[in-house]
Amino acid sequence: MQSPSGRDKAYEYVRDVVLTSPAAAGAFLNEQDLATQIGVSRTPVREALLMLQAQGLVELVPKRGAHVPPMSGRQLRELMDLRGVLERHAASIALRAKSAPVAQMRAILADQHQLADAPSDEAAKQFIDLDGSFHMALIDAAGSELLSTTYAGLRSRQLRAGLTALSTTPDRQQSVCREHGAIVDALESGDESAVGNAIDAHLEITLQALLRG
Structure with a gap:
């Protein structure tokens, strides 16, 4: 190589x-x-x-x-809106193809639970890295190279936004775990509407945490 x-x-x-x-x-x-x-x-x-x-x-x-320009409120809203569009679309494709990566996402969530109460900056970074992996697993399940590439291009903005949300919101890690759990539960049920609602709720809570910060 x-x-x-x-x-x-x-x-x-x-x-x-x-x-x-x-x-x-x-x-x-x-x-x-x-x-x-x-x-x-x-x-x-x-x-x-x-x-x-x-x-x-x-x-x-x-x-x-x-x-390094700070992300404005408008940019944060646009980021969450775009994520929502891409993640809901990926979920729809995966559910129709019966390829929703429930086991993979649950495994990542279990690793997040183990880091949720760790106080160090390094643990927070690992937690957000896992957050990216959690959502990327859903995106990749759609089997679209262009979709995956587009979503991966948001990585730096998402990581900074995620770390900011953790630093400004008490117990945000535990909340993220609950929100991720709701997404996986909805995927496992096969209810596309419930999946969309869970994704939207997670992104809206994240956005509000960022705007408060």
């Missing part, structure tokens, strides 16, 4: 480590600091930041560096 290029390493590090942190919102990123952290030169870091700028995840400001 070919090793990732310096640009790819820088892109993945900034996207998956730096930009997922709630503390990144509003901050400026220094190219040299990033290069040192990643172990590459500044050129691949610059290339990675240009890619991230094209995706709307950073803004390159002359003589200041890469600015």
